[in-house]
Amino acid sequence: xxxxxxxxxxxxxxxxxxxxxxxxxxxxxxxxxxxxxxxxxxxxxxxxxxxxxxxxxxxxxxxxxxxxxxxxxxxxxxxxxxxxxxxxxxxxxxxxxxxxxxxxxxxxxxxxxxxxxxxxxxxxxxxxxxxxxxxxxxxxxxxxxxxxxxxxxxxxxxxxxxxxxxxxxxxxxxxxxxxxxxxxxxxxxxxxxxxxxxxxxxxxxxxxxxxxxxxxxxxxxxxxxxxxxxxxxxxxxxxxxxxxxxxx
Numbered sequence: 690x691x692x693x694x695x696x697x698x699x700x701x702x703x704x705x706x707x708x709x710x711x712x713x714x715x716x717x718x719x720x721x722x723x724x725x726x727x728x729x730x731x732x733x734x735x736x737x738x739x740x741x742x743x744x745x746x747x748x749x750x751x752x753x754x755x756x757x758x759x760x761x762x763x764x765x766x767x768x769x770x771x772x773x774x775x776x777x778x779x780x781x782x783x784x785x786x787x788x789x790x791x792x793x794x795x796x797x798x799x800x801x802x803x804x805x806x807x808x809x810x811x812x813x814x815x816x817x818x819x820x821x822x823x824x825x826x827x828x829x830x831x832x833x834x835x836x837x838x839x840x841x842x843x844x845x846x847x848x849x850x851x852x853x854x855x856x857x858x859x860x861x862x863x864x865x866x867x868x869x870x871x872x873x874x875x876x877x878x879x880x881x882x883x884x885x886x887x888x889x890x891x892x893x894x895x896x897x898x899x900x901x902x903x904x905x906x907x908x909x910x911x912x913x914x915x916x917x918x919x920x921x922x923x924x925x926x927x928x929x930x931x932x933x934x935x936x937x
Contacts, residue, residue, distance in 0.1 A: 700737045702767040703748060705760060708740065710750050734760065737769040739783055748772060751780050752787040778809050782819065789820055795845035800830035807831070837902030858903070859913065897921065 738753035748770070750757055760768045775783065785802050788794050803816050813831075817824045829851060833841060836858050843849050849857075903917035 698771045698773055700769050700771055703738075703740060703770045703772065704767050705757075705765055707747050708738075708750055708757065708768075708770075709743060709747055710754065710757070734769050737771050739787070740770045740772045741775045741780060742772065749780075751775065751783050778806075778811075781806050781809060785819060796830055796833055796851060797841050797845050800834045803827050803831055804834060837899060839899035839902055859910065 734756060736753070736756065738757055739751040740748040741751055743749045753770075757768065781802070785806065788798070788802060803813075803820075806816055806819075807813070811819075813824055813827050816822075817827045820827065833844065833851065833854075836854065840849075840854050840858060844851055844854050900917045900921040904914050904921055
């Protein structure tokens with residue numbers, strides 16, 4: 690369904706008790722909705738929810754999850770909504786359109802939107818056109834979902850960039866060549882030292898979990914897993930030394 694069709698659709702008041710959330714909302718974290726609650730109290734809900742009919746006279750929430758959460762917390766009995774028949778593809782198209790305009794949408798949440806639509810039969814090129822993004826941008830967000838959880842969390846929190854995360858997950862050849870010793874070994878260590886600046890904000894515990902995830906990742910390159918195990922041994926030794934120091 691086009692954006693114009695949604696804009697022309699009539700708005701109706703729907704009882705909150707009849708609205709269901711399907712459990713596959715892309716917004717894993719709704720965050721603090723206190724500001725929305727205050728806005729609802731003073732101005733009402735300026736943008737209606739998007740719903741589709743469900744069984745037994747109920748409705749499924751398609752878009753507007755944060756507004757709905759704020760309305761529920763405010764004790765609202767009914768909310769303004771646009772109700773339209775939609776299949777699964779149209780439902781996810783509507784969610785894509787709404788969520789991509791949010792400033793707080795994380796890279797992994799964006800990737801999950803694309804992933805859902807790929808499962809429904811869209812191509813990456815079609816997704817890029819729908820989202821107004823480049824194909825490489827869509828591919829990058831999808832690839833992010835395959836990375837170790839610790840890396841994804843740090844990207845989502847804005848602690849490291851996607852470009853820096855790429856270099857951590859897939860070190861350049863010079864970094865893995867360092868195991869061979871000699872001049873190449875020194876060049877490899879220099880590369881590792883450069884990459885270590887990117888993850889300097891990790892605590893030892895976080896770094897240990899991060900390296901463990903890479904070492905256990907069957908999809909990671911063999912050289913990457915070997916390097917992760919080697920670094921993990923050093924981190925474990927540092928943690929042991931740290932613990933012993935506290936006991937003295």
